[in-house]
Amino acid sequence: MTNVLVTGGAGYIGSHTVLALLNAGYGVVVVDNLCNASKESLVRVEKLAGKPVTFYQADILDKQAMACVFVRENIDAVIHFAGLKAVGESVQKPLAYYKNNVQGTVALAEVMLEHGVNSLVFSSSATVYGEANEPPYVETQPLGNPASPYGQTKAMVEKILMDVARANPEFKVANLRYFNPIGADVSGDIGEDPNGIPNNLMPFVAQVAVGKRDKLAVFGDDYPTKDGTCQRDYIHVTDLADGHLDALAWLLKQPSGCAEAFNLGTGEPLSVLEIVKGFEQYSGQPVPYEIAPRREGDLAAFWADASKAKQVLGWTTNKSLQDMMVDTWRWQSQNPDGY
Numbered sequence: 001m002t003n004v005l006v007t008g009g010a011g012y013i014g015s016h017t018v019l020a021l022l023n024a025g026y027g028v029v030v031v032d033n034l035c036n037a038s039k040e041s042l043v044r045v046e047k048l049a050g051k052p053v054t055f056y057q058a059d060i061l062d063k064q065a066m067a068c069v070f071v072r073e074n075i076d077a078v079i080h081f082a083g084l085k086a087v088g089e090s091v092q093k094p095l096a097y098y099k100n101n102v103q104g105t106v107a108l109a110e111v112m113l114e115h116g117v118n119s120l121v122f123s124s125s126a127t128v129y130g131e132a133n134e135p136p137y138v139e140t141q142p143l144g145n146p147a148s149p150y151g152q153t154k155a156m157v158e159k160i161l162m163d164v165a166r167a168n169p170e171f172k173v174a175n176l177r178y179f180n181p182i183g184a185d186v187s188g189d190i191g192e193d194p195n196g197i198p199n200n201l202m203p204f205v206a207q208v209a210v211g212k213r214d215k216l217a218v219f220g221d222d223y224p225t226k227d228g229t230c231q232r233d234y235i236h237v238t239d240l241a242d243g244h245l246d247a248l249a250w251l252l253k254q255p256s257g258c259a260e261a262f263n264l265g266t267g268e269p270l271s272v273l274e275i276v277k278g279f280e281q282y283s284g285q286p287v288p289y290e291i292a293p294r295r296e297g298d299l300a301a302f303w304a305d306a307s308k309a310k311q312v313l314g315w316t317t318n319k320s321l322q323d324m325m326v327d328t329w330r331w332q333s334q335n336p337d338g339y
């Protein structure tokens with residue numbers, strides 16, 4: 001059995017990926033410090049898959065604890081999600097972001113090399129394209145200059161991992177650039193459970209629909225887009241999780257070291273108002289909203305050119321807008337207070 005270490009495996013994208021790994025027959029070891037995740041997500045994943053997950057509550061910065069995991073478990077590859085992810089918070093607390101995301105990945109890569117583990121799938125972001133690039137974003141475009149410390153950490157880690165691969169002929173890395181993940185597993189048992197007031201659109205919409213918030217603030221309706229609201233490339237979290245499995249399978253069959261970036265998106269831009277209308281249509285719930293001022297740092301529109309992931313990894317998205325909305329609502333209505 002191929003054993004995969006998943007850092008941050010109790011979080012939103014991590015837990016969906018752990019479920020997909022178990023269903024595909026991988027053995028899974030999760031390391032998570034639970035700073036923004038609940039162990040309950042893994043209890044539910046185990047129930048859904050009917051298989052166990054080996055769990056360590058540890059911080060990736062704790063090299064001693066990480067070395068113990070590598071010694072005890074027979075790790076073949078790593079999928080690395082652990083990190084801080086709130087854009088606004090990263091502006092307030094840049095050092096926490098550089099420490100956790102950059103230093104944390106450096107520590108992880110060191111432990112991997114020390115234990116002869118050479119395959120790494122990294123959780124990057126479309127934010128690495130910055131504002132200098134024109135959409136649709138394609139991997140041949142240069143890394144931009146992301147506006148937030150969060151975005152900077154993703155671009156820095158990508159570069160660090162490319163350098164590690166250059167210096168270590170065995171090392172293989174896939175940097176997966178996510179667009180906007182939304183939705184939940186079709187069971188409704190696992191989903192996105194943000195701390196406090198959601199920063200992101202979809203969990204905010206879902207919390208308005210379930211009655212936890214009065215109304216959505218739509219940040220700006222004067223952008224140069226078809227309805228004036230920002231456009232993003234929303235991707236179902238299950239499709240995203242499958243992209244990790246395809247990237248992992250691809251890495252494991254590469255004969256020698258490599259470093260590649262892949263966009264994971266649908267290639268279809270949707271506006272904030274299209275998301276609101278789509279959610280209302282497919283959930284049957286009203287979502288009151290008001291137009292508010294623009295949010296600092298938002299770009300008008302970006303979406304993926306995901307043809308490289310299709311050609312190289314054989315990955316495509318299968319889920320529709322309806323699936324994204326129905327699955328979000330199933331999770332939120334069955335778990336109004338999260339885990």
Ligand SMILES: O=c1ccn([C@@H]2O[C@H](COP(=O)(O)OP(=O)(O)O[C@H]3O[C@H](CO)[C@H](O)[C@H](O)[C@H]3O)[C@@H](O)[C@H]2O)c(=O)[nH]1
Nearest residue numbers: 085125127199200201202204217218219230232272295298
């Ligand atoms: O309450 C809200 C929340 C969001 N939006 C709008 O909805 C769109 C999507 O916003 P999200 O916060 O859901 O997503 P972003 O595109 O801003 O953020 C995503 O892209 C970022 C980089 O650009 C980071 O990678 C981040 O982790 C990822 O969620 C934006 O136009 C935003 O202005 C609202 O109108 N109201």
